[in-house]
Amino acid sequence: MSGSHRLGAIGGPYGVLLGTFLLSLFVSALQIMPASVLTLIMDDIGIGPTQASWLVSLTLLSPAVMALPVGLTLDRFDNRVVLLAGTTLVVASGVWSWQTALDGAYVQLTLSRLLMGIGIAMTWTAGATIVSAAFAGGRAATATGIYTASAPLGYVVGQAVPPFVSGYASWESNFLLFGAATGASFVLFAVAGYRTASVAEAGETPRLSDFRHVFTHRGVWVVALMSFVAYSLNLFFNSWMPTYLSTELGFSIAESGVLVALFPAMGVLARTSGGVISDRWLGGRRRPVPLGAFLVTVVLVVVVSIAQTPPVLAALMVLSGYFVQLGIGLFYTHVRELVDDFVAGSAIAVLTMASFTGGFSAPAIAGWLIERTGAYLPTFGYAFGLAVLGVALAWIVPEP
Secondary structure (H helix, E strand, C coil): CCCCCCCCCCCCHHHHHHHHHHHHHHHHHHHHHHHHHHHHHHHHHCCCHHHHHHHHHHHHHHHHHHHHHHHHHHHHCCHHHHHHHHHHHHHHHHHHHHHHHHHCCHHHHHHHHHHHHHHHHHHHHHHHHHHHHHCCCCHHHHHHHHHHCHHHHHHHHHHHHHHHHHHHCCCCHHHHHHHHHHHHHHHHHHHHHCCCCCCCCCCCCCCHHHHHHHHCCHHHHHHHHHHHHHHHHHHHHHHHHHHHHHHCCCCCHHHHHHHHHHHHHHHHHHHHHHHHHHHHHCCCCCCHHHHHHHHHHHHHHHHHHHCCCHHHHHHHHHHHHHHHHCCHHHHHHHHHHCCCHHHHHHHHHHHHHHHHHHHHHHHHHHHHHHHHHCCCHHHHHHHHHHHHHHHHHHHHCCCC
16 A cells, blocks of 8 residues: 555654654553453453453454455545544543443443454554655655554553553553553644645555455465464463463562563564565565574474573563564565555555454464363463464465
8 A cells, every 4th residue: 555645745754653653552552451461350350261362352353354444445535534533443442441341341341342443453554554655765664664663562561561550550540541642642643744645546546356466366365374373473472471470370460561571572673673684684585584483483482381480481582572573574565575566555454454363363262272271281382383384384485
């Protein structure tokens, strides 16, 4: 989806990048927040692991379903309006989540999280398009890479901060805290980006035949499935490791939150360095990056499942966080390079759909395995299988 024909004159590109970066950061924190306090949520509301996992998974289900419609919307409307609408949905659903959590109304809480997921799909995709358009030439890739690093940084905040907020106030208060920060970030973006102008040019909107071309492209699907695996592993670690550390290894909720926060923290470095490694060290080759990343991840999953001491676990969270997320930023470039420019947006939509599907399914599958078996070992077996699948996909993925 080429940003240049969606946005014309840009006012303050670095301000636009800062505003959208912070917006995405706090939206991501709000998305992952329940994972760091799942024990408190299960005790207060009286639900099991599978039901609790849906509070994270539902915010990934909506983006998986809405990826293609949102892509089409961005081709037809001012991206700033889409970003505003998405932000409004996120903030409103955050307030609704807070109220339903106080009431202990699990069904209404899940509905509020489902609604939040729609807002997440809108803000993430619109933000990426706006940032790409705000920077010309070679700077676009760098700026977009920085923007995508907002998600793991948001996960750091969403893992580390909620346990402390829960200690001083309540776990429900996190919905209001991050919702308010999301709204404030949009104000910053609006101040910097008010001069942006959406310009829809005739003939550039993807047609049904364009989508058909993408949907039958083997390379697009291989890259999309690699992203599915990477996002599955990413959300597996982010959603269930805090509970595993607290219930199985005896860590406090605050300690487990800080330890697991090391995992998404490494995503900031990983997502920006994958492209640098590919471009500068590998002469533009894409395949070795995910292949090496998934190979290392296979080993790390095994070691994490048997580690018990804080220093070792901290080191493993750093390494796992880096290698699981190393290819994520590169996938956005790789999938665009496999197709013609006029269907690049369609290819990204497929990638986004697969990514969020992986992120949605992993916490739910892990929660189901824990509930069915009463143990965490099968969940690590599931993660091991995902990593092996990633190796197989990286082995066959075509170079651009």
